[in-house]
Amino acid sequence: MKITNLIDTLPKKAQVIAKFISIQESDKELAHIRFSQDTLVNWVPKAIFARSKADLADMSFLEFTESLLVYYGPKLLGENIFRKLYSKKLPPELQKKVSTPAEKLLQEKNSDKKELLPIKAAIALSALAIPLFEYSLNFIKNIFTMKLFKQADFNNIANLNKDKKEDEQIHKKVKASSIRHLKIAGGIFAGCLALSALLVSRGKNSKVLQSISEAVLAPGNKLFKNNVQKAASFNKYFGLDFSDNNGKLGLSRGQLTACVVAGFFGYTQAAKDRGKQNLQEVLYRYPLVGFYVITGSEMFEKGFKSILKRKDSYKDIIGDNLEVPKLFQLEEHAQKLAQTRGTSAEAEFKRLFKQKSTIVLVPLLFSIGFMGLFVAGMSRFFTKYRYNKEMGKGERGQEDKKARR
Numbered sequence: 001m002k003i004t005n006l007i008d009t010l011p012k013k014a015q016v017i018a019k020f021i022s023i024q025e026s027d028k029e030l031a032h033i034r035f036s037q038d039t040l041v042n043w044v045p046k047a048i049f050a051r052s053k054a055d056l057a058d059m060s061f062l063e064f065t066e067s068l069l070v071y072y073g074p075k076l077l078g079e080n081i082f083r084k085l086y087s088k089k090l091p092p093e094l095q096k097k098v099s100t101p102a103e104k105l106l107q108e109k110n111s112d113k114k115e116l117l118p119i120k121a122a123i124a125l126s127a128l129a130i131p132l133f134e135y136s137l138n139f140i141k142n143i144f145t146m147k148l149f150k151q152a153d154f155n156n157i158a159n160l161n162k163d164k165k166e167d168e169q170i171h172k173k174v175k176a177s178s179i180r181h182l183k184i185a186g187g188i189f190a191g192c193l194a195l196s197a198l199l200v201s202r203g204k205n206s207k208v209l210q211s212i213s214e215a216v217l218a219p220g221n222k223l224f225k226n227n228v229q230k231a232a233s234f235n236k237y238f239g240l241d242f243s244d245n246n247g248k249l250g251l252s253r254g255q256l257t258a259c260v261v262a263g264f265f266g267y268t269q270a271a272k273d274r275g276k277q278n279l280q281e282v283l284y285r286y287p288l289v290g291f292y293v294i295t296g297s298e299m300f301e302k303g304f305k306s307i308l309k310r311k312d313s314y315k316d317i318i319g320d321n322l323e324v325p326k327l328f329q330l331e332e333h334a335q336k337l338a339q340t341r342g343t344s345a346e347a348e349f350k351r352l353f354k355q356k357s358t359i360v361l362v363p364l365l366f367s368i369g370f371m372g373l374f375v376a377g378m379s380r381f382f383t384k385y386r387y388n389k390e391m392g393k394g395e396r397g398q399e400d401k402k403a404r405r
Contacts, residue, residue, distance in 0.1 A: 006331045006349040017357050021327050024360070037364065038067045045372035049380045051159040054149040058157060062141050066134065070251065070259060073130045078242050078249040082123045086200050090115060098123070099244045102217035103235055114210065118203020121213035122196035123249070124240040129189055130255065131262035136185045138263075138270035139178035146174060154271070154278035158380075160387045170274070177273045181266075217241040237294065253294070260290040277387050285379040292371055301363045308359065317355045324359055325352075 007018050023032070043063040050056035087095050094115060097105075102120060105113040146152045152174040155161040195212075203209040215222050218241065220234030235241075237257050242249035267286055271278040292300075305322045308314040316337060318324055325333050334349035341348075 006334065006346060007327075007353075009346055010350065010353065014353065014357075017361070018327065018353065021356070021360055025326050025328075035067050035071045037367075038071070039063070041364075041367045041372045042067075045368070045376040048373070049376050051380065052157060054145055054151050054157045055159065057148065058141060058145045061144055062137060065137055066263075069130060069133055069137075070256070073133075074127065074242065074249060074251040074255070077129060078123055078127045082126045082196075083249060086119050086122050086126075086196070090119065096247065099242065099247050099249055101244055102214070102239070102241045103221070103232065106214065106218060106221060115204050117213040117217065118199040118209055120241060121203070121216040122199040124216055124242065124255075125192045125196045125199070127242070127255070128192050128240070128258070131258040132185045132189050132192075134259045135262040135266035136182050138266040139181050142174050142270050142273065143178050146171060152274060154274040155387065157274070158277065158383060160277065160384060174273045178270070181269060257294050260294055264290060277383055280386060281379055281383045284382060285375060288375060289371065292367075297363065297367065300366060304363060305359060308355075313351075314355055317352050317359070324356065327356065330356065 007015065010018060043060065046059045046063065047056060050059065083098055087098050090098075094112060097112065097116060098120060100116070102117060105116055105120075142152065145157065149157070151157050151166060152171045153161070153166055156164050156166060199209055199213060203213060216239075218231070218235045218239050220231035220239065223234060224230040236253050239252070239254040240258065241252060241254065243252040244250070264286055267282045268279060271282040302322060305318055305324070309318040309322065317333075330349060330352050331345075334352055335345045337343070337348045337352075338345040
């Protein structure tokens with residue numbers, strides 16, 4: 001992205017922030033910056049509060065693999081593999097329209113949607129490999145930790161039990177459960193591939209398959225036929241259609257929801273296999289984090305911008321719909337304001353840049369501070385508290401029994 005002359009007038013520290021914002025707003029670097037942010041928000045706080053080498057390795061394996069999957073999986077599977085595989089028989093002009101949102105195609109009156117919807121649905125179903133792998137990751141992680149550290153009991157992994165004695169039955173339970181659930185995920189994915197093949201081969205001429213395609217891509221249209229607003233909102237969070245990233249397929253909010261939901265079932269079952277404390281820690285942390293990933297971060301950002309917009313000084317940078325200019329648009333915006341007000345473009349730019357930095361960095365710092373450090377620290381604190389309380393009750397219970405005898 002081109003760095004403007006006015007950016008060059010900023011102090012060196014501000015230019016570092018400008019470079020960060022520039023990369024963040026670049027489509028080419030989006031996956032990289034999201035991966036870096038996710039590592040900063042999720043992995044670093046958990047690494048700080050790691051309770052043992054096994055706990056650190058356990059968590060690191062999961063966090064890095066999840067981030068690679070979510071931020072690089074859609075491009076690899078959706079764009080580079082399944083789009084090329086399923087759309088190769090389409091005319092060249094229709095191949096370019098595969099990234100067009102299903103909602104937009106359904107509004108068109110031409111026949112293109114009859115060819116495109118089944119192809120798009122087939123790509124979306126095949127890309128369910130991403131949430132299915134997210135589900136499977138927790139069981140792979142259990143096997144990984146068990147093989148590498150010879151530990152399957154969460155109380156030992158989290159350094160709660162100082163004796164570190166492993167029960168062979170827990171090892172057998174964890175291994176058997178992990179293999180069983182990996183087979184389930186593989187079977188579901190095989191079914192997705194079979195339905196995808198059917199959609200590609202016969203979807204164009206089948207009303208039933210056309211209806212299935214619409215249900216996969218835009219389920220809100222099926223559920224709320226007479227309410228456009230509700231249909232669009234439901235599609236946003238539950239439709240499996242890819243987003244349109246300048247003609248390429250990108251991870252959508254609906255696919256992110258699928259990852260979070262699949263991850264919840266994988267997390268809870270894999271945690272249950274390793275013990276009560278692991279399950280309770282997941283149930284304490286995951287709903288909050290999952291909600292924040294799906295929509296909470298967006299709500300926070302919108303709320304924060306709404307508060308800033310009430311200040312007169314921010315009305316120049318935050319629009320009526322809470323839109324904020326990209327970094328490369330700030331120079332032109334500053335020059336227009338300078339001409340209108342008789343001020344210097346440099347002064348206006350510095351003011352706008354400071355405001356944009358606040359808009360970008362405060363939500364990020366909130367994610368790191370609250371969703372990262374606070375949630376990670378509190379979840380580990382309460383896990384230890386519950387364990388100690390449970391062990392204390394057990395000891396008192398034994399003493400009471402002896403006293404009664």
